[in-house]
Amino acid sequence: LGIVRIPTCYDKPGTSQLVQSTQNDNLVSIVLPSIHEVDLFRCFHPVFFHIQMLWELVLLGEALVVMAPSPAESSDTVLALVSCISPLRYCSDFRPYFTIHDSEFKEYTTRTQAPPSVILGVTNPFFAKTLQHWPHIIRIGDMKQAGETVKQMKVKKLKNLKTLDSKPGVYSAYKPFLNKDExxxxxxxxxxxQKRPSAAQNAILRRYFLELTQSFIIPLERYVASLMPLQKSICPWKSPPQLRPFLQEDFMKTLEKAGPQLTSRLKGDWIGLYRQFLRCPNFDGWYRNRTREMMQKLEALHLEALCEEDLQVRVQQHTEVEAVDLVLKLKDKLTQAERDQLPLRPGTLTKLQAHIDSVILSLPEDLQGILHKPSTT
Known part of the structure; x- marks a missing residue:
């Protein structure tokens, strides 16, 4: 008997783990990496000469349309595109199967403004005309068996898409930043x-995308980690220090010595790719998430430092009003730590509760009765 937990928007993409239940040793909870694992090779097979360019388009949150013969093929291809930048989360909108009945139909087909950062999967031939102004269109025919060979197709100009019987391929004027990985x-x-099994082809492609994304994201991770204040700057009796700001030019300077060239053999305009990425929703989403994680780490370090203090000495040096204020603040910290699931050392919360109880006991009985009541916040 086991429990399956469907991933939430807070789970990091591409991570799966077994969680041992504390209530029953036989009960194992499985965290799925995603609700729907797609076969990347099967999905990209019709356009697999362009996989690296498609990775760049998804990474940069470009407006993309997938025109497919069926809802299943349209959905799988859109989900494959979204997952190809894992473990980076795709932070724009994506519609695996978009129809003329969707509420955004007018917004997405208008020519008065640039298309938004979204990936659409469509099947209706009508879209070949109404979405012609979109910058990047992937047209796939019936998905062949992954064992069949595919002729190399060049990226076509968008003006070729005027006819409804356009051939499968990628229609875009995009010039990739990175050189092609042959x-x-x-x-x-x-x-x-060699008729390698489809599962093996899928695993090769997934590993390729993972290594490419990691090569790209590691320099960003390294730079953002350097924005964290030093642990010695954390004082238990002051608010936790703030993170230093992300400065684009400072980050760019780090790429010379600690850029993607350390982990990737690919050559090309990595700097240009980063500059474009820093302006797109995927960077914004990634940076917000990393900032939140680091702020929580600072809160955790601050709380741990507070737990190491001798609070009784502090209480004796201050008035009753200040002691009550301290108890209320510590109670708030406890509530926040539990609510935000701060990354604390084991036993920290127990120690904090013991501190709160000991401070309350040092106060007059009438105050003890009031402070022992659970907080209403």
Missing amino acids: DIIKQLQKGVQ
Whole structure:
């Protein structure tokens, strides 16, 4: 018997783990990496000569349309695109199956403004005309078996999409920042010729995307970690220090010595790719999440420092009013730590509760009765 937990918007993409239940040793909770794991190779097979360019378009939150013969193929391709930048979360909107009945239909088909940062999956031939002004269109025919070979297709100009019977391919004027990685194409083609199992092809492609994304994100992670204040600057009796601001030019300077070249063999305009990325919703979402995690870490370190203090000495040096104020503040800290699930050392919350109880006991009985009541906040 086990429990399956569907991932929430707070879970990091691409992570799955087994969680041992404390109530019953036989009960194991499985955290799924995603609700719907798609076969990347099968989805990208019709356009797999362009996988690296598609990775860039998704990374940068570009407006993309997938035109497919069926809702299943449209949905799978959109989900494959969204998951190809894992473990980075895709932070824009995506519609695996978009129809003319959707409420945003007018907004997305208007030509009076640039298309928003969204990935649409469509099947209705009507969209070939109404979404012609979108900058990047992926047209896929019936998905072949992953064992069949695919002819190399060049990226076509958008003006070629005027006819409804346009051939499958990628229609875009986008010029990739990074040079094409011929090795992954050869590896996958060799797999097709040798009839390598689809699951193995999928695993190769997923690992390729993962390594590419990690090479891109590691320098950002390293720079953001440097914005964290030093632990010695944390004083238990003052508010936790603030994170230093993210300065784009400072980050760019770090790329010379600690850029993606340390982990990726790919050449190209990495700097240009980062500059574009820093302006897109995916960076904004990633940075907000990392900032929240780091602020929680600072709160946790502050709370741990507070727990190491001798509060009785502090209470003796202050008035009753100040002691009551301290109890109320500590109670708030306890509530916040539990609510936000701060990354604390084991036993910290127990120690904090013991501190609160000991301070209350040092106060007159009438105040003890009031302070022992649970807070209403």
